[in-house]
Amino acid sequence: MTLLLAAIPAPLAAQGLEIDIEAFIHAMVYKHGFNRQELRNTFRGVQPKPEVLSVAPPEAKPWREFRAATVSREQTDSGVKFWAIYEKSLDRVSAEYGVPQEIIVATVGVASRYGHRIGGFRAIDVLTTLAFQHKRRADFYRGELEEYLLLARETRLDPLRIRGTASGAIGISQFLPSAYRKYAKDLDGNGKPDLVNSVPDAAVSIANSYRINGWKTGEPVAVRAEVSAAALSGMNRTDLEPRATVAELQ
16 A cells, blocks of 8 residues: 655644645554454654654764764773673573573664663654654654554554654664564563563573574674675665675675
8 A cells, every 4th residue: 555755744643644645544443353443543742853863863974973972981891780680681592592691782772872871752753753754764663653553552652651762662772663564572470572671581682582583592793804805895775674695795
């Protein structure tokens, strides 16, 4: 189903919904059995956040800048403290999933500074803005908005209350809604995965994401390489997705 694109007025609550929002709602009703009026009420509560349209992901920075902002004495000390507090959970997760504790700990640190930076935006405000106003990735974010509403329904959470980052990532593990639904696991035993409030759940979900995406226990995660300028020139790209196999890189 094709959804129309249009700018979203602010606030949506002050007037009727735009045709692209209505089309999206219709698709959610048709595909997933949502209540049409409930979705309309939800979107009338959305406050668009145009400032997120110009926010670049930190991973887009050159490696030197990204490393300087991510690897520091303060960050290392925080990681050591985090590891000590949650050692039992990390030990259990590592043993079951084959992902070393230090990899899980480092991932939590990069993702959310050990739970201290999980975002101050309402996730639905960000995702709706990106889904209908982003020039290049509107289709992608409409998919994430769809996943978000499914996630909220499955977890019985109010979609207007969940908070996230300027990219729509949620929780301690900073998963986008699609990743949340795909990888989230419950470790603390309360019956449902909670990546916003439960560190054990976030840890096992991170390990699960690594394993599903091909983590091989005991194999190296990086190798040092020396590359000629001529070989490197053919690999210059602006996107973040990996395109070359290890064999091609060799």
